[in-house]
Amino acid sequence: xxxxxxxxxxxxxxxxxxxxxxxxxxxxxxxxxxxxxxxxxxxxxxxxxxxxxxxxxxxxxxxxxxxxxxxxxxxxxxxxxxxxxxxxxxxxxxxxxxxxxxxxxxxxxxxxxxxxxxxxxxxxxxxxxxxxxxxxxxxxxxxxxxxxxxxxxxxxxxxxxxxxxxxxxxxxxxxxxxxxxxxxxxxxxxxxxxxxxxxxxxxxxxxxxxxxxxxxxxxxxxxxxxxxxxxxxxxxxxxxxxxxxxxxxxxxxxxxxxxxxxxxxxxxxxxxxxxxxxxxxxxxxxxxxxxxxxxxxxxxxxxxxxxxxxxxxxxxxxxxxxxxxxxxxxxxxxxxxxxxxxxxxxxxxxxxxxxxxxxxxxxxxxxxxxxxxxxxxxxxxxxxxxxxxxxxxxxxxxxxxxxxxxxxxxxxxxxxxxxxxxxxxxxxxxxxxxxxxxxxxxxxxxxxxxxxxxxxxxxxxxxxxxxxxxxxxxxxxxxxxxxxxxxxxxxxxxxxxxxxxxxxxxxxxxxxxxxxxxxxxxxxxxxxxxxxxxxxxxxxxxxxxxxxxxxxxxxxxxxxxxxxxxxxxxxxxxxxxxxxxxxxxxxxxxxxxxxxxx
Amino acid sequence: xxxxxxxxxxxxxxxxxxxxxxxxxxxxxxxxxxxxxxxxxxxxxxxxxxxxxxxxxxxxxxxxxxxxxxxxxxxxxxxxxxxxxxxxxxxxxxxxxxxxxxxxxxxxxxxxxxxxxxxxxxxxxxxxxxx
Amino acid sequence: xxxxxxxxxxxxxxxxxxxxxxxxxxxxxxxxxxxxxxxxxxxxxxxxxxxxxxxxxxxxxxxxxxxxxxxxxxxxxxxxxxxxxxxxxxxxxxxxxxxxxxxxxxxxxxxxxxxxxxxxxxxxxxxxxxxxxxxxxxxxxxxxxxxxxxxxxxxxxxxxxxxxxxxxxxxxxxxxxxxxxxxxxxxxxxxxxxxxxxxxxxxxxxxxxxxxxxxxxxxxxxxxxxxxxxxxxxxxxxxxxxxxxxxxxxx
Numbered sequence: 001x002x003x004x005x006x007x008x009x010x011x012x013x014x015x016x017x018x019x020x021x022x023x024x025x026x027x028x029x030x031x032x033x034x035x036x037x038x039x040x041x042x043x044x045x046x047x048x049x050x051x052x053x054x055x056x057x058x059x060x061x062x063x064x065x066x067x068x069x070x071x072x073x074x075x076x077x078x079x080x081x082x083x084x085x086x087x088x089x090x091x092x093x094x095x096x097x098x099x100x101x102x103x104x105x106x107x108x109x110x111x112x113x114x115x116x117x118x119x120x121x122x123x124x125x126x127x128x129x130x131x132x133x134x135x136x137x138x139x140x141x142x143x144x145x146x147x148x149x150x151x152x153x154x155x156x157x158x159x160x161x162x163x164x165x166x167x168x169x170x171x172x173x174x175x176x177x178x179x180x181x182x183x184x185x186x187x188x189x190x191x192x193x194x195x196x197x198x199x200x201x202x203x204x205x206x207x208x209x210x211x212x213x214x215x216x217x218x219x220x221x222x223x224x225x226x227x228x229x230x231x232x233x234x235x236x237x238x239x240x241x242x243x244x245x246x247x248x249x250x251x252x253x254x255x256x257x258x259x260x261x262x263x264x265x266x267x268x269x270x271x272x273x274x275x276x277x278x279x280x281x282x283x284x285x286x287x288x289x290x291x292x293x294x295x296x297x298x299x300x301x302x303x304x305x306x307x308x309x310x311x312x313x314x315x316x317x318x319x320x321x322x323x324x325x326x327x328x329x330x331x332x333x334x335x336x337x338x339x340x341x342x343x344x345x346x347x348x349x350x351x352x353x354x355x356x357x358x359x360x361x362x363x364x365x366x367x368x369x370x371x372x373x374x375x376x377x378x379x380x381x382x383x384x385x386x387x388x389x390x391x392x393x394x395x396x397x398x399x400x401x402x403x404x405x406x407x408x409x410x411x412x413x414x415x416x417x418x419x420x421x422x423x424x425x426x427x428x429x430x431x432x433x434x435x436x437x438x439x440x441x442x443x444x445x446x447x448x449x450x451x452x453x454x455x456x457x458x459x460x461x462x463x464x465x466x467x468x469x470x471x472x473x474x475x476x477x478x479x480x481x482x483x484x485x486x487x488x489x490x491x492x493x494x495x496x497x498x499x500x501x502x503x504x505x506x507x508x509x510x511x512x513x514x515x516x517x518x519x520x521x522x523x524x525x526x527x528x529x530x531x532x533x534x535x536x537x538x539x540x541x542x543x544x545x546x547x548x549x550x551x552x553x554x555x556x557x558x559x560x561x562x563x564x565x566x567x568x569x570x571x572x573x574x575x576x577x578x579x580x581x582x583x584x585x586x587x588x589x590x591x592x593x594x595x596x597x598x
Numbered sequence: 599x600x601x602x603x604x605x606x607x608x609x610x611x612x613x614x615x616x617x618x619x620x621x622x623x624x625x626x627x628x629x630x631x632x633x634x635x636x637x638x639x640x641x642x643x644x645x646x647x648x649x650x651x652x653x654x655x656x657x658x659x660x661x662x663x664x665x666x667x668x669x670x671x672x673x674x675x676x677x678x679x680x681x682x683x684x685x686x687x688x689x690x691x692x693x694x695x696x697x698x699x700x701x702x703x704x705x706x707x708x709x710x711x712x713x714x715x716x717x718x719x720x721x722x723x724x725x726x727x728x729x
Numbered sequence: 730x731x732x733x734x735x736x737x738x739x740x741x742x743x744x745x746x747x748x749x750x751x752x753x754x755x756x757x758x759x760x761x762x763x764x765x766x767x768x769x770x771x772x773x774x775x776x777x778x779x780x781x782x783x784x785x786x787x788x789x790x791x792x793x794x795x796x797x798x799x800x801x802x803x804x805x806x807x808x809x810x811x812x813x814x815x816x817x818x819x820x821x822x823x824x825x826x827x828x829x830x831x832x833x834x835x836x837x838x839x840x841x842x843x844x845x846x847x848x849x850x851x852x853x854x855x856x857x858x859x860x861x862x863x864x865x866x867x868x869x870x871x872x873x874x875x876x877x878x879x880x881x882x883x884x885x886x887x888x889x890x891x892x893x894x895x896x897x898x899x900x901x902x903x904x905x906x907x908x909x910x911x912x913x914x915x916x917x918x919x920x921x922x923x924x925x926x927x928x929x930x931x932x933x934x935x936x937x938x939x940x941x942x943x944x945x946x947x948x949x950x951x952x953x954x955x956x957x958x959x960x961x962x963x964x965x966x967x968x969x970x971x972x973x974x975x976x977x978x979x980x
Contacts, residue, residue, distance in 0.1 A: 039785075040838060042883050043793045098864040101852040101915060103872060103879050110866030134792050135879065142850040142908075154842070177831060178600045206787035239764065242790045306764075333790060336809050337764075449776035492780035495747050496601045498832040501780045603746035604829030604837050609895050615802060619892060622940045686939050690958040693874055700873065 001428055002182045006034035006151070007413040008406075009171050009186035011158045011213055013037035014044030015133070015398035016377030016405070017192030018140035023406025025147035031410055034184045036153040036173055038208065038503070041141045045194050045206045046398065049133025050245035050329065052125035053097075053395035055090035057114050061122035063087045068572060070393060073119045073285050074386020075530035076547065076574040077226065077567060082364045082383040084570065086393075086400055093399040094126045102139040103128050115326075116250045116278050117391040119285035119579070123278070125392040130245050130327045136395060156182065157503055158212060160431040161189060163220050165419050167371035172431040176503065179496030181435070183428040185421070187413035188372045190405045191217060195356035195378035197230075199515040200463075201456035203353040204236055204243040213379040215510035217360045218517065218560075222368045223551040225381040225565070226358035227514070228522035229531045231389055232290040232465050233354035237337065238307035241352035244330055246391045249282035251326050253315040255289070256346065257301040263311070267292040269580040284579045287388040287531045290351040294465045305348050312346035319343060351465060355394065357385040357531065358521070361551065361565075366405040372412060376405040381549075383568070387530020438509075439502050444490035448504050451489070452511065455482055459515055463522050468536045472523040479516045480559060486512055517552035517560050524562050525550060543574050621682070628679035631672055684710035734760045737812050738819035739770050741782060744830045752830060754821070755779075759812075767807040767822065768796050771834075784834035791948055794884035798834050799823040804889035804946045827888055827895035841885055844901050848909040848927055853920025871916040878911035878956050880949045887943035887953050893936055900936035901927070903943035903953035910956035929964045937961075 008024050010017045013035050021035045037044065056066050066087040071078045094112070098104055104112045105127050116123040128135035144150055155176040162170040162183070170185040196211030197203040218224050234255070235244040249255070252275065257263045262281065265272045269284040269292070276283055293311055296302050302309035315323060320343035323331050334340045334347050359381040366374045366382060376382070377398050384397060418424070455478075462475025486509060493501035527542035528534050548564040555561045578586040613619045645656040659665060687710050688703035695701065736758050744752040757774045768786055775782050785795040789808045796807045801820050812820070828836035858865060887903035888894050894902045901909075909928055913921045928934050937957045944954040 039787065039795065040842070040883070043785075043787050043795050045788065045793075047793045047882075048788045048790060092860045095860050095864050099852065099854070099858060099860070099917075101912070101917065103876050104864070106867055106869050106872055108869065110868045110871075112864050131792065131880070134882070138879070138881075138883075142845075143852075145846050146849075146851050178602055180600070206789065206793060208787045240789060329792070336791075447776075448780070493783075495745060495781070497603075497746050498783045498835050500783045501775075601747055602831065604831055605744055605746070605752060606829045607752075607826070609827075609892070612892050612895060616942070618942045618945065619940070622942070626938075686941050686954075686958075689939065689941055689944060689952065689954040690961070691955075692959045693955075695870060695873075698870070 001425070001432065002180070003425070004034055004151070004182060004184050005032070006184055006186045007031040008188045008190065008409045009034040009036060009184045010190045010192060011036050011171055011216075012044070012192035012194060012377070012379070013041035013141070013152070013154075014192060014194055014377065015046035015137055015140060015395065016402045017044075017190065018137070018144050019399045019402025020190050020192060020376055020406035020409070021150050022140070022144055022147060023403040024410045025149045027407050027410040028414070029147075029149055031149060031413060033150045034153060034186060035144070035150050036156050036158055036171065036184065038155065038157045038176070038212070040154050041144075041152070042138055043208070044137060045209050046133045046137040046395075048204070048206060048243065049136075049395050050130045050243060051117060051247040051250070052115060052127035052132045052392045053094055053136070053399075054117065054120070054124050054390070054392040055094045055126055055396060056087065056124050057091060057112070057126070058122055058124065061124055065121045066090070066124060069120050070384060070390050071386065071572045072575070072577055073390040074384075074388055075541065075577055076543075076569075076572070077229075077386035077529060077549070079364065079383025079568045080570040080572060081568050085364060086384050086397070089400045090396045093396065093403065097136060097139060097399060100139050100143045102135050105129060115247060116276060116283060118246050118249065118283050118289070119279060119390050120283070120392075121278055125247075125250070127247065129325075130247055130329045133395060136398075153182070153184070157506070158193075158216065159435045159506060161216050161220055161373070162424050162427050162431070163370065164424050164427065167416070168220075168373045169418060169424055170428075172428045172435075174435065174503075176498055179499060181428070181432045183425060185418060185424060187416050187418060188374065188409040190366075190409050191360060191373065191375040191379055192377050192402070192405070193379045195359075196511065196514040197353050197356060199455060199459050199511050199518065200230070200353035201453075201460045202236070202239075202241040204233055204241050205353070210507040210511050211356070211379070211514035212507065212510045213375065214360055215513040217368065217370070217373060217375065218513060218552070218554045220370060221554060222370050222373065223361045223553050223563070224358060224514070224517045225361040225549050225551055226387070226521070227356070227517040227552055228463070228525050228550060229357035229385070229387050230353055230463060230518065231286055231355035231357060231531050232351040233286055234289040234293060234351045235313050235349040236352035236354070237333070238305055238310055238348055238350055240337070242333060242337065243354065244313060244333070244347060244349055245327070246286070248313055248315060248327060248330055250276065251315075251322070252276045252318050253282065253313055255282055256312045256314050257296050258303045259301065261301075263296050263301065264289065264292050267295065268578065268582055271581060279583050280580045285388055286354075286391060287533075288579065290465050291533060293351050303348065308350060310348035310350050313349045314346040315342050316344060316346065355389055357381075357387065357389050358550075365408045366401055367408060367412075372416070374405045374409045376401045387532060435506065438489065438505050439491045439494060439499070441489075444488040446485050446489045448489065448491070448501070448508055451482055451485060452508055455479065455512060455515055459519065462519055466533050466535050467522060468534070469523065470536075472519055475519045476516075476523060476559065479512060479519060483512050483516065483557070513554075520560050520562055521550040521552050547574060625679065625682040628675045628682070631675040632679065635672055680714050681711070684714070734762055735816060737761050737770070737816050739767075739774065740819065740821040741771070741774070741833065742821070742823035743782070743833055744824070745781070745832060752823075761812045763811070763813045765812050767800055767805075767810045767812060767820070770812050771807065771822070782834075783832050792882060794882035797825050797884040797886045797889065799826055799889065804886040806884060806886070806948050809948065825885060825889040827891065828885070836885075838885070840898060841883070841888065841902070841905065844905045845883070845908065848901075848905055849920060849924055850908050850912060852912065852915065852918050853923065855917060855919030865917045867916050874916070875911045875914040878907045878914065878951055881907055881911070881951045881953075882949055884948065886946045886948065890942040890946040892940060893938055897936065899932045901932050903937070903957065904951075906934065906937075907951050907953035907956040910960060925964075925967070928960055929967060934958070934960045934964055
């Protein structure tokens with residue numbers, strides 16, 4: 001097997017992986033970096049993020065506001081020290097992106113413009129029209145070309161990590177074009193493989209978002225944290241799940257039911273006003289807005305469409321000129337995919353799975369419990385999203401913690417050396433044998449697509465917007481069954497060159513492992529918090545028992561072992577999570593109390 | 599040994615594959631006619647230098663039926679050349695702003711075509727005034 | 730209820746280098762509804778009819794640039810081309826033209842990536858600025874000068890539309906030249922001189938004969954033909970002035 005000797009290997013070349021690679025290269029140009037991606041970097045799913053990246057910018061905003069929006073939005077399940085670091089370093093990182101050429105939208109006087117987003121007290125979302133993720137990804141990718149120490153392995157699929165001497169020492173990858181295996185030896189490995197939205201049926205995610213890195217770390221004993229928290233984005237295209245950014249509402253779009261009524265005012269987000277107001281109505285947080293849809297559907301006030309019940313995203317009053325300028329991609333999606341002109345007709349939308357809040361347990365410096373292993377981005381749980389992510393925090397997360405991961409991994413790589421290369425190569429050989437076994441095994445009859453579809457359907461019924469123990473138990477059983485059936489998989493394609501069938505089979509294995517952590521974590525959390533809402537006697541948040549992180553540990557063929565970890569509270573005691581007029585009242589009361597106490 | 603064996607497809611007959619390419623080739627062919635007509639005018643100039651009789655002979659030659667047909671063909675070809683040229687013109691110019699608004703490609707093409715029509719009419723008018 | 734299912738015939742140009750001498754068409758009958766894209770048709774084939782058909786895809790929303798292919802001879806993104814447009818006659822899908830086929834609908838991208846890497850596709854600052862000084866100021870109009878060219882999703886449809894690239898693969902080609910222009914036209918950038926050497930070479934702007942089809946097929950309105958042709962004038966001026974400026978001919 002061909003061996004490449006790197007100092008730092010990075011698996012995944014989306015926003016987080018690229019930012020980390022640049023950080024390693026800048027911290028020490030002598031360090032050799034292997035940047036591994038199963039697609040060309042510019043295909044990574046960062047590309048699809050639309051709305052923007054949050055950073056405190058305006059004089060009337062403050063780090064405290066950003067902190068409170070994030071922690072309250074996350075229903076107090078955030079690591080508050082990490083959030084403090086995050087909000088403090090957000091601005092310099094989006095400015096860094098600007099210096100690298102990101103085409104941020106501007107005000108007339110040439111400064112970067114900001115727009116409002118859901119759950120946000122003051123506008124602080126930097127944006128590049130409605131293609132922010134696309135522009136950030138391409139800016140990072142093109143900038144990374146400047147650094148000769150970054151050696152890219154494009155279209156290389158990671159099949160496993162190599163752990164020797166109790167620490168990670170490399171990764172084994174398949175060169176997709178030839179089917180050849182390579183061992184990437186490394187003193188530190190950063191995982192930046194993105195989320196796992198593809199475990200669900202209706203989702204906004206690209207086909208590549210299959211939880212690869214999560215599953216790899218998990219199988220090596222690193223816990224996956226808070227996996228039960230899956231974010232439903234409230235405004236997605238029926239059937240395909242394609243995303244209509246929250247910026248649609250930030251710019252002033254309304255959500256209306258079949259009576260043309262702005263129903264969010266019935267769910268603690270009102271009163272309804274004509275102009276968008278931060279933290280009111282359509283600018284409520286994603287979990288609440290998605291949950292309101294669910295209630296409207298139960299009340300029979302949604303509109304029946306060919307692909308399920310929908311509500312309407314109405315942007316007609318914004319006018320074509322503004323829509324074309326601020327939301328060109330949304331305009332195009334509506335016109336080309338649905339035949340709807342959003343300046344003249346409302347867009348039918350429904351919630352779909354969008355974001356994996358949980359992920360590989362990462363400490364504030366992005367390190368994990370496995371020495372040498374770091375993680376960043378959606379695959380990681382560094383602790384800023386809690387039980388519900390605030391829109392436009394995730395793009396900022398990529399750059400803030402991408403840099404941290406790069407710097408920390410570089411530091412670590414310089415402090416250690418490769419031990420026992422013979423044993424590492426031997427391990428790589430057995431990884432290869434296992435990966436080939438998936439194709440070569442005989443007698444299997446299970447189809448990849450069938451298993452994948454059964455998984456996605458089951459996850460949707462068990463881990464939807466609202467959850468019941470009976471449904472979750474059924475999904476636990478189903479995933480367990482599918483993991484057994486996976487062993488009898490039949491891979492039709494026996495070739496070497498671009499054998500995408502083989503890769504789909506390996507990905508399915510990743511998906512099933514991650515799915516199992518999601519549903520078992522959900523079943524055991526007997527409360528309602530953020531995006532995890534139950535209807536079976538646990539409708540309230542229970543801080544006494546569940547102000548805790550869920551930790552799912554790999555347990556071989558058996559379901560994951562679930563443990564709990566403490567939540568770091570620094571300055572925000574868990575309070576009532578309120579938006580709209582109730583939110584204003586709660587803020588005032590908190591202030592009064594603060595004044596009385598202080 | 600690698601199993602890769604990238605397959606390169608032939609470019610034979612590429613210009614017949616898409617109507618867009620056929621139109622492009624037609625535009626390129628019109629350049630031959632432009633050159634041919636330039637040669638014809640050059641011959642006229644040489645004849646003029648050879649004296650009045652020679653030049654009149656050239657003028658007479660232009661009035662033969664074959665040359666009339668040739669002129670009609672050339673006129674049609676020139677019209678196509680002009681049209682296709684102004685169609686591609688927006689692609690050859692830097693992005694322009696007039697009064698803070700971006701000038702649209704259609705406006706550039708339209709202005710070009712209008713200018714050429716006006717120029718033709720002006721020439722026609724002057725020539726008529728002279729004869 | 731979803732609208733009634735119909736059946737459409739999709740012909741796929743197959744090429745498996747380990748067994749095929751040359752590409753061959755294979756036909757599949759696919760049930761579809763009116764909202765289904767060509768990509769969804771291919772996914773149906775891979776999921777239920779023939780797992781060995783290979784193609785690239787990811788985002789499904791015309792932004793990742795993976796799924797470009799020839800659909801009835803035209804370069805298109807399969808995720809935003811719909812099966813209903815080809816009903817009832819059926820359709821033929823092939824790998825993007827002008828690039829070597831690696832397998833089935835997958836083409837080699839190495840040439841594109843190498844060229845992209847060669848044009849210094851990053852800001853070479855005109856004047857240095859620290860992070861503490863905040864962002865460079867750039868008016869919306871200055872941004873408009875390059876924004877459209879920065880919208881290239883690297884899908885390479887323009888390469889499949891460019892016969893000059895097909896005839897001479899050394900030609901840098903529309904997409905990469907558009908990105909070269911993107912950086913040169915950015916008010917923050919001062920690297921024009923470094924990049925224009927490449928642009929002014931024979932394989933640069935002059936490799937283009939203004940066919941213009943690249944801009945027709947671009948799914949993002951980048952207009953690479955414009956990026957290239959507006960530079961020809963500068964290139965011509967540069968060609969003549971370098972002989973009259975002291976030391977210019979050495980450049």
